[in-house]
Amino acid sequence: MTDCIFCKIISGDIPGDIVYQDDDVLAFRDLNPQAPTHVLVIPRKHIATTNDIQPEDAELIGKMYLAAKQIAKDEAIDEAGYRTVINCNRAAGQTVFHIHLHLLGARPMGWPPG
Numbered sequence: 787m788t789d790c791i792f793c794k795i796i797s798g799d800i801p802g803d804i805v806y807q808d809d810d811v812l813a814f815r816d817l818n819p820q821a822p823t824h825v826l827v828i829p830r831k832h833i834a835t836t837n838d839i840q841p842e843d844a845e846l847i848g849k850m851y852l853a854a855k856q857i858a859k860d861e862a863i864d865e866a867g868y869r870t871v872i873n874c875n876r877a878a879g880q881t882v883f884h885i886h887l888h889l890l891g892a893r894p895m896g897w898p899p900g
């Protein structure tokens with residue numbers, strides 16, 4: 787999508803601090819990190835929200851989690867623990883409408899989330 791900021795990172799039109807990529811998934815550091823490790827894992831396919839995920843996307847969504855698992859290992863936060871979050875729509879705080887898995891770690895985290 788031409789007006790999607792994350793599609794522009796995928797196409798290289800705007801820079802991203804990319805930490806992982808493969809044929810289906812890209813991951814880059816959040817511009818406004820909420821933890822020492824804060825990486826966004828996105829599908830190359832534009833999907834606006836989790837409400838828009840289709841049955842044929844099931845494998846793709848699984849690949850996002852496999853990428854997150856690998857990045858957590860690379861960042862050495864896998865053993866201590868980390869959080870993965872996908873915000874859906876405005877009430878949950880979604881501001882970029884291309885689904886993204888937040889991978890947050892390297893600090894203690896409370897529950898419930900805000």
Ligand code: AMP
Nearest residue numbers: 791802815816817818873879880881882
């Ligand atoms: P959400 O509020 O769940 O939609 O998360 C959007 C996230 O994207 C926020 O944490 C922003 O800091 C982050 N973000 C927005 N633009 C960029 C960008 N160009 N590069 C990296 N992260 C970004």
